[in-house]
Amino acid sequence: MNKDRLKHKLIHDGKRLATSFKWIIFAIITGIIVGLMGTLLLKGINLVSDFRTEHPYCLLLLPFGAVIIIAFYRALGARKSRGTNLVLSAIHSNEEIPLRMAPLIFISTIFSHFCGASIGREGAALQLGGSIGDNIGKMFKFDKKSQHIMIMCGMSGAFSALFGTPMAAAIFSMEVVSVGIMHYAALVPCVISSLIARTIARAFGVAAPSYSIMNLPEFSIRNVLIIVGLSLITGVVSMIFCIMLHKGEYITYKLFNNQYLRAFVLGSIILLITALLDTQKYSGAGVNYIEEFIHGNVDPWDAALKILLTVLALCAGYKGGEIVPTFFIGAALGALFGNIVGLSPSLCAAVGIGGMFCGVTNCPITSLLICLELFGLDGMPYYILSIAFSYMFSGYYGLYSSQKIVYSKYNSNFINKNSH
Numbered sequence: 176m177n178k179d180r181l182k183h184k185l186i187h188d189g190k191r192l193a194t195s196f197k198w199i200i201f202a203i204i205t206g207i208i209v210g211l212m213g214t215l216l217l218k219g220i221n222l223v224s225d226f227r228t229e230h231p232y233c234l235l236l237l238p239f240g241a242v243i244i245i246a247f248y249r250a251l252g253a254r255k256s257r258g259t260n261l262v263l264s265a266i267h268s269n270e271e272i273p274l275r276m277a278p279l280i281f282i283s284t285i286f287s288h289f290c291g292a293s294i295g296r297e298g299a300a301l302q303l304g305g306s307i308g309d310n311i312g313k314m315f316k317f318d319k320k321s322q323h324i325m326i327m328c329g330m331s332g333a334f335s336a337l338f339g340t341p342m343a344a345a346i347f348s349m350e351v352v353s354v355g356i357m358h359y360a361a362l363v364p365c366v367i368s369s370l371i372a373r374t375i376a377r378a379f380g381v382a383a384p385s386y387s388i389m390n391l392p393e394f395s396i397r398n399v400l401i402i403v404g405l406s407l408i409t410g411v412v413s414m415i416f417c418i419m420l421h422k423g424e425y426i427t428y429k430l431f432n433n434q435y436l437r438a439f440v441l442g443s444i445i446l447l448i449t450a451l452l453d454t455q456k457y458s459g460a461g462v463n464y465i466e467e468f469i470h471g472n473v474d475p476w477d478a479a480l481k482i483l484l485t486v487l488a489l490c491a492g493y494k495g496g497e498i499v500p501t502f503f504i505g506a507a508l509g510a511l512f513g514n515i516v517g518l519s520p521s522l523c524a525a526v527g528i529g530g531m532f533c534g535v536t537n538c539p540i541t542s543l544l545i546c547l548e549l550f551g552l553d554g555m556p557y558y559i560l561s562i563a564f565s566y567m568f569s570g571y572y573g574l575y576s577s578q579k580i581v582y583s584k585y586n587s588n589f590i591n592k593n594s595h
Contacts, residue, residue, distance in 0.1 A: 195363070201325065202364035205311060206332045206371030209304045213336025214376045216281055216303065220296055223289035224459050231455065233289060237446040240290035241438035241492035244283045251275050259298050259496070262305035262330065263577035266323045266352050276306040283494040290442075290493070291449065291458035293484035296337050298496025301348075304333030324361045327352070331365040332372035339376065339383030343544035345369040350538045351575070354594070355582030357540075384462070386469050386550055390519040394556050398518060405512050405523060406530050406561040409505060410568025413534025416482050416504065417572040417595065420497065423490045434492065441491035445484060457484045460499040465528075468506040471520035477507035497574050498532065505531030522557060525550045529558050530565035535574045537584075537594065539566045571595055 227233040253275065264270045284299040308329020312322035327348040335344035345366045349358045377383070392398050431437035449458060456464060457480050467473070485500040509527025513520035525546060533542035539562050546558040571580050573594030583590050 198324070198364045199367060201311065201315075202328055202367035203371060205308055205325065205328045205364070206368035207375065208311075209307050209329050209332035209368065210336045210372030210375030212277070212281070212303055212307065213300060213333045213372060214379045214381055216284065216299060217296070217337050217376070217381055218379070219285040220288045220460075223285055227289055227291055227458070228455055234291045234446060234449055234455070234458065236290040237292070237449070238439050238442040240286060240292065241442050241488075242435050244286065244494060245434050245438055245492050247283060248279060251279060253279060258494070259301045259305075260575055260577040262301055262326060263352055263575055265305065265309060266326055267577065267579060269319050272306050272309040272326070274306060274310045277303050277310075280306075280494055287488070287493040287495050288459050291455065292445070292488035292491070292493035292495065293457050293459065293461070293481065293500060294488050294493050294495030295460045295497055295499030295501075296495055297334065297498040298494065300333040300337045300496070301330050304329035304331070307333075324358075324364055327358060327361040328364040328368045332368035335369040336372040336376040336381070339373065339381065340545055340548040341369045341373040342548055343541045344373075346544060347536075347538060347541040350541050351536055351578060353579045353581045354537045354573075354584075355580065384549060386466065386521075386525070388469075388519065388521045388525055388550055388554050391522060391553055392519055398557075399560065401516055401518050402523075402526055402557050402561050403564050404516075405509060405526055406564035407568050408512065409508060409527055409530030409561070410534050410565040410570075412478070412482075412504065412508060413501075413531050413565065413569045414572045416486075416497075416501070416531075417535055417574060419482065419486045420489060420574065421576065421595070423486045427490045437490070438492045441487050445487050445491070448480075448484065448487075452480070457481050460495070461503040462499060465502060465506045465524070468503075468510040469521040469524045471510055471514055473507050473510040473514070473520070475511060478504045478511070481507065497535065501531045501535050502528050505529070522554055525554055526557055526561040530561045533562045533565045534569035535572075537566065537569070537573050537578065537580070539563065542566075 265272045280299045280302040287294050305326045308325040309322055312325035330348035331344045335341045348365055349361050427437055481500055481503050505527035506524040509523035510520040513523030529542045529546040533539050542562045543559055571594055576593055578594045580592050580594055
């Protein structure tokens, strides 16, 4: 009997070791591929963004850019683009992620930035990485559960390459899928893929973003209450942003049933607003302006205009994502709030980024890691405080309708419903 038990244990340990070795190998492969693709995508985005900034006439493409993207998707057989929601659904319900999603999102994201649409790049990262990871799993005939891990592995690698935050990228894909639980089976593959992808991006000269907080105040009761107040604002604004995105899609679809007409009209409105403002501040991702906000240089309308133009761009059909605009919005809100109440605007901008990101993604651990990687350890008590309250204040709203809220934010109850 003891021999049988020992034999069974050795077989079990052998299988576990083989599985671990498999994930290390495939995480390395995935990290290399998505690292190269993510780096190329970021280089492309930066190239066209610099060209557009120097040649503002590119903005004249805004009424036509989304029309071209829709036609491009249809030509390749993707009449209805679900974007990141499809990637999350593939993990929940075994939906297929077509390989064509990778070139589609790659080309359309670069083109969207060329036109000056107010969009980010994380949507491209998650879709690109998810598509590559899923199709590597299919190529090697993985079962469905293993393919889910490959999707998360690809998402982490691409997110890390584009954002330069490998710790946050490793955790994000495990946390964003199901609020209230973590897919720890994917931890080792996601960590390896994230670190390798970031190493590749760095080797090609992609610097990791880093900001300094000036005038870090004492962690006092007064300052704690101020930060809680800012967290309430970021939680509410994150809800408003998500509602505007989801309702905007519904309303514009009702007004303009024809996709091409909707794209042209909304693109024309974006061009008109941009021309009236006479600035490219709200065009593209807006990463360059985060540094300005950290120094307290912010206009009262910055966050509102970024929300409006991002909603219009995504409803029109431009591709890229919402998270970098969320960073812009959070930093602008925080800096403005800090200027008004007399608390360090750089700290408030950092807190605003963490709070907004948590509010729209429902990912508190990733939000904390992003703050630590972008701003350092010194402000950690403020980050974690703001993220916790923003998580509570933002309700069950989120950017991704396929995201599952498994457990309640307010009680230890199993609710298993989609975010709003």
